[in-house]
Amino acid sequence: MIPKKIIKFLEKAKIKYEPIKHRTVYTAYDKSQTLKVPEKIVGKTLILRTNGKLAVVLISASKNLDINKLKKIAKVKKVEFISEKLIKNKIKGVKVGAIPPFGNLWKLPTFIDRTLFNQLKIIVNGGDYNWSIRISTASLKKLISNLVIGSFSKAKK
Secondary structure, three states, rough: OOOOOHHHHHHHOOOOOEEEOOOOOOOOHHHHHOOOHHHHEEOOOOOOOOEEEEEEEEEOOOEOOOOOOOHHOOOHHHHHHOOOOOOOHOOOOHHHHHHHHHHHOOOEEEEEHHHHHOOOOOEEEEOOEEEEEEEEHHHHHHHOOOOOOEOOOOEEE
């Protein structure tokens, strides 16, 4: 099930979304394969620390994060990955590895890679390994209050 916290958040914002049930997946790549959709329309949520503060970062499953580009866009000197333990302590109500890219739910800034906005609709984590959310990129923009859009991904090698 998509956690109530997420559904309430989407419905309060009057955002159209489509819940998608699928087999258990732990990666954005596996999700694209399971749903038989291109990787470029599946969002991969990362929780990072930028200058000591947590941030939500969303890039396409078809890309990798370019930390140097993110540093420039976030105007920070340091970007680092954090432990699952820290994520569990800070981000409540959803499963680690299935965190939706709605940073305002946890009062965190959200960075979304510009390439995702080339799509009309994308599929993002739904807070559970068996559920995702299909949402229009226009709705995503409206939904996230502390949003920064920029180019900070690179092609996978």
